[in-house]
Structure formats: structure tokens, C-alpha cells
Amino acid sequence: MRPIIKNLIFFTVLTIVSTSVSAQKFSDLAKTPPMGWNSWNKFGCDVSESLIREVADAMVSSGMRDAGYIYLNIDDCWHGERDSLGFIHENAERFPSGMKALADYVHSKGLKLGIYSDAGTKTCGGHPGSRGHEYQDAITYAGWGIDYLKYDWCNTGELKAKEAYITMRDAIYAAGRPMVFSICEWGTDKPWTWGGEVGHLWRTTGDIVDCWDCELGHGNWNSNGIMKILDMQKDIRQYAGPGHWNDPDMMEVGNALTVSESRAHFTMWCMIAAPLIAGNDIRTMSKETTEILTNKEVIAINQDILGVQGFKLYDYGDVEIWVKPLANDEWAFCFLNRAGTPQTAELNWNENAIYDAVSGKNVEFHKTTYNLRDLWAKKSLGTTQTNFKAAIPAHDVILLRLSK
Ligand code: GLA
Numbered sequence: 001m002r003p004i005i006k007n008l009i010f011f012t013v014l015t016i017v018s019t020s021v022s023a024q025k026f027s028d029l030a031k032t033p034p035m036g037w038n039s040w041n042k043f044g045c046d047v048s049e050s051l052i053r054e055v056a057d058a059m060v061s062s063g064m065r066d067a068g069y070i071y072l073n074i075d076d077c078w079h080g081e082r083d084s085l086g087f088i089h090e091n092a093e094r095f096p097s098g099m100k101a102l103a104d105y106v107h108s109k110g111l112k113l114g115i116y117s118d119a120g121t122k123t124c125g126g127h128p129g130s131r132g133h134e135y136q137d138a139i140t141y142a143g144w145g146i147d148y149l150k151y152d153w154c155n156t157g158e159l160k161a162k163e164a165y166i167t168m169r170d171a172i173y174a175a176g177r178p179m180v181f182s183i184c185e186w187g188t189d190k191p192w193t194w195g196g197e198v199g200h201l202w203r204t205t206g207d208i209v210d211c212w213d214c215e216l217g218h219g220n221w222n223s224n225g226i227m228k229i230l231d232m233q234k235d236i237r238q239y240a241g242p243g244h245w246n247d248p249d250m251m252e253v254g255n256a257l258t259v260s261e262s263r264a265h266f267t268m269w270c271m272i273a274a275p276l277i278a279g280n281d282i283r284t285m286s287k288e289t290t291e292i293l294t295n296k297e298v299i300a301i302n303q304d305i306l307g308v309q310g311f312k313l314y315d316y317g318d319v320e321i322w323v324k325p326l327a328n329d330e331w332a333f334c335f336l337n338r339a340g341t342p343q344t345a346e347l348n349w350n351e352n353a354i355y356d357a358v359s360g361k362n363v364e365f366h367k368t369t370y371n372l373r374d375l376w377a378k379k380s381l382g383t384t385q386t387n388f389k390a391a392i393p394a395h396d397v398i399l400l401r402l403s404k
Contacts, residue, residue, distance in 0.1 A: 023166075023169075024169075024173060024197075025181055025198060026173065026180075028178075029178055030201065030245065031242045031305070031307070032242065032304070033245050033274060033275045033276060034070075034071060034180055034275045035071070036070055036071025036073055036148070036276075037055060037072055037073065037277065037278045037279070038075050038278075039052075039073065039074055040279065041208070041250055041279025042279055044076075045077035045125050046077075047077055048095065049097055052074060052102055053102070055282050056105065056106050056111055057283075062282055064278070065110055067296060068299055069276070069293075070110075070111055070112050071111070071148045071180070071277070072106050072113055073150060073277065075116045075150065076116050076124060076125040076127065077123075077127060078115065078127075079123070079128055080092055082133070086136055087140055088136075088137055100144045103146065104145065112148060113144075113145065114149065114180070114182075115146050115148070115150075116149070116151075117129065117137060117151055117152070118131075118151065118153065118154050118155065119151060119168065120154050122154065123152060123154060124152055129154070130168065131156075131164075134168050134171040135171040135174060138171035138172045138175040139171075141177075141179065142172075145177075146177070146179060147177075147178070148180040148182065149168070149172065149182065150182040151168055151182065152184045153184060161185050161191065162189065165185070165198045165199060166198055168181070169181055169198050180200045180201070181198070181199035182202075182275075183195050183199040183201065184202075186203050187202075187204045187232075191204075192204065192239035192240075193239070195244060196241075196244040200244060201245040201246075201247040202246065204232060204233060204236060204248055206222060206223060206224065208248070208251075209252070210252035210255035210256040211226070212226055212227060212257065212395055213227040213228060213338070214228075226252065226261065226268070230272075233248055233309075237272070237308075237309035237310075237311055240273055240308075240309040246309060248269065250275075250278070250279040251266065251269060251280075252280070253265055253278060253280060253292055253293055254281075254285050254293070255279065258395065259289075260395045260396035261395045262288075262289060262292050263376065263397060264395055266292050266295075266298065267334055267376075268334070268336065270299065270399075271310040271322050271324050271332060271399075272324075273304075274302070295376070297373075298376070301324060301326070301375070301399070304324070304327055304332075305327050306326055306359065308325045308356075310324030310325075310332065311323065313352075317339070319335060319336065319339075319343050319345060319392065320335070320336040320338065321333065321336075322336060329363075330401065331401075331402040332400070332402070333402060334399045335347075335390075335398040337394065337396055337397070338395070341394050342392065343392050344389065344392070345388065345389065346387070346388065347388040348387045348388075350365050350366040353365065368404070369384055369385055369404075370404060371403050372400050372401075372402060376397070376398070376399055388400075
């Protein structure tokens with residue numbers, strides 16, 4: 001074979017190999033559920049450079065950063081227009097110093113910056129989407145120093161979800177800057193069945209709203225309260241794990257919920273290994289909200305390295321018992337009171353056993369004794385030798401960590 005043809009074949013093979021190697025997500029990110037803050041739930045389209053700088057400062061002073069909330073994510077409406085070459089720019093009035101300077105500021109605080117786009121022609125808020133500009137946008141974000149991309153699904157017409165998200169995944173990888181890729185397809189095309197290779201988290205439902213158990217109509221779509229969203233997570237826990245998480249949407253802790261409801265909401269998001277993306281005003285949050293969001297022992301349930309999504313063991317009346325297998329054969333047990341009146345949490349440990357096919361973790365309490373710790377009261381509660389009985393306030397939880 002003539003050397004020139006040999007070389008041609010060699011380079012063709014190399015190109016094919018390197019193209020297929022590049023077709024992947026950044027795999028070392030989000031080994032535990034991502035933690036951070038996002039502007040949408042509280043501020044909607046009212047985003048600006050000053051807001052993000054102030055929230056960055058508050059993430060540090062409130063202890064949020066040190067509790068693990070690293071990503072500061074700007075949602076919809078940061079956009080200006082595309083220029084004549086098709087590159088997207090930030091809204092210069094809202095972000096006068098530019099996105100790069102903002103990223104530098106956020107990074108200087110020990111935080112990471114996230115941004116939002118959409119697979120369609122326009123975002124849900126009517127700003128330029130990334131369709132047809134995926135590689136250009138990924139390069140722009142990488143140049144700005146972006147660390148996280150939430151990618152929405154409005155105005156996508158006939159696009160196929162998996163393919164559209166793969167295009168952006170590949171664009172991010174080609175741009176070369178590691179970014180958590182957050183798939184926001186609302187669960188329509190079962191992203192849990194294909195999202196693991198494409199992104200690091202995927203929305204499982206439509207939008208959350210800050211009420212306990214309501215459903216709110218918005219014309220052609222509905223948003224759902226905390227309990228409704230929780231109920232929609234059934235039967236998909238086997239798809240979650242290190243690097244790829246079911247996302248029941250960003251939190252409403254500290255918004256229009258009672259303290260009990262915020263505590264229960266936060267606890268359940270921890271039990272189901274959900275990404276912990278706060279959605280309240282960190283600058284002005286109450287002491288109670290701060291204590292909920294920064295309870296390190298509760299966060300540790302969410303961030304447990306086994307990475308198993310918890311599940312409902314059984315319920316009686318309005319009380320549900322949820323469990324989450326943890327590393328080192330430990331367990332989290334949560335009693336959730338869905339009712340608007342106090343209820344009693346009761347459990348005879350010795351009569352209970354758990355065989356979890358998803359994690360392969362089993363426990364028979366008549367054979368193994370565990371110590372109990374109440375993670376909200378922050379105190380030890382004896383062992384599984386004694387039957388458990390305690391009052392749960394309305395719309396609240398008791399959360400126990402079981403260790404040997
Ligand atoms: C959709 C998403 C929300 C938010 C808005 C922004 O509704 O599901 O989380 O990003 O768009 O317009």
C-alpha cells in the first residue's frame with residue numbers, strides 16, 4: 001500500500017475513534033446529587049448581575065456554601081440577542097459587567113456558576129434558544145467560565161428529546177470545560193431511561209410550586225405542590241445513582257410553605273437523593289429556613305456515597321414510612337405526616353425487615369440492633385430493641401439515622 005493511502009486510512013480511523021470518544025458527558029461530575037441555588041422559583045425573569053453577586057455573598061455568609069451548596073445557577077431571562085455571527089450575549093442592562101466578570105466573582109467566592117438555555121428556538125420565557133447554535137453556545141459558556149447548564153424543552157416542535165440533548169452534551173464535551181448537564185424535559189419522554197449517558201440529572205415532572213399538595217393550572221400546563229411531585233417519583237428509583245439523578249425539581253424550602261412543610265419537603269428531597277437546588281431568597285432567609293437548608297446531618301443522607309434513591313416502605317393513614325439505604329450498612333428512616341393534624345409515628349422494629357432489590361441492601365431488625373439518632377432534634381433515641389413511638393406535627397417529618 002502506498003504510504004500516502006496508508007496514512008489517509010490511519011487518519012480516517014483516528015478521526016472516527018476520536019469522534020466517538022468525544023461523544024460523551026463529563027463523567028466525573030455529580031457523584032452525589034448536585035447542590036446549589038437557582039433563581040427561577042423565587043425571582044422568575046427578574047435576574048441581574050447585582051442579584052447574583054448578592055446571592056453569592058449570602059451563600060457564603062449564611063453557611064450555605066460550606067454546607068455544600070456550590071452551584072449558583074441563573075435560570076431563564078439572562079439573555080440579550082445573538083450577534084451577526086450568531087453568538088449569544090447577555091442582556092447588557094441586567095448584566096453590565098458581562099457574564100465572564102460575574103463568573104470570576106462567583107468563582108472568587110468558592111462557588112460555581114450555572115446558566116440556562118433551551119433545546120428549542122426560544123426559551124420558555126421567549127429568549128433565544130440554542131437550536132442550531134448548540135456548539136457556538138457551548139463554546140460561549142465555556143469561555144465565560146460556566147460550570148453547569150440547565151437545558152429546557154420549550155419551543156422544540158418535532159425535535160426528538162434524546163437526540164436534542166445528545167447534541168448539546170456533545171457540544172459541551174467538545175467545548176472542553178466540564179459542566180454539569182441538567183436535562184429539563186419534564187419527564188414526557190421518560191428521560192430516566194436514556195438520561196444516564198446524556199446528562200447528570202433529569203427532571204421527572206413539570207414545574208414545582210410552593211404549596212403542600214395543590215395543583216395549579218396555567219392554561220395548557222399545571223404546576224404541582226410538594227406532595228404531588230413526591231408521588232410522581234414512583235417506580236423510577238432504579239435509574240438514579242452516582243453521576244445520574246432523578247430531578248423532582250428545584251426546592252421551594254423557605255418560600256410560601258410553613259416551617260414544618262419546608263422541613264418535610266427538604267427531608268423528602270434528601271430521602272429520594274434529589275439534587276438539592278435551593279430556590280428561595282438566600283439574602284433574607286429566616287433562621288428556621290437557614291437551619292433546615294444547612295442541617296449537615298440531614299444533607300449527609302442526601303449526599304451518602306452509596307447514591308441510592310430512597311423509597312416508601314409502607315403507609316398507614318396519612319403517615320408514610322420511607323427508607324434509604326446508606327453506605328456502611330446504615331439506613332435512614334423517615335416518618336412523613338401528610339395530614340394537616342398531628343399523627344403518631346409507630347414502629348415495632350423487630351417485626352420489620354427490608355429486602356431492597358435495587359441496592360441489594362437487606363436488614364432484619366430481629367437479627368441486628370441499630371442505634372437511632374433523630375437528625376432534626378439532633379439527639380440519640382435509643383436502639384431498635386425498643387418499639388418506636390413519637391408524635392409528628394402536621395405536614396412534618398421525623399428523620400432517623402440507624403447505625404450499628
Ligand atoms: C420551565 C422550567 C422551569 C424554568 C422555566 C423558565 O418552565 O421547567 O424550571 O426554567 O421554564 O422559563
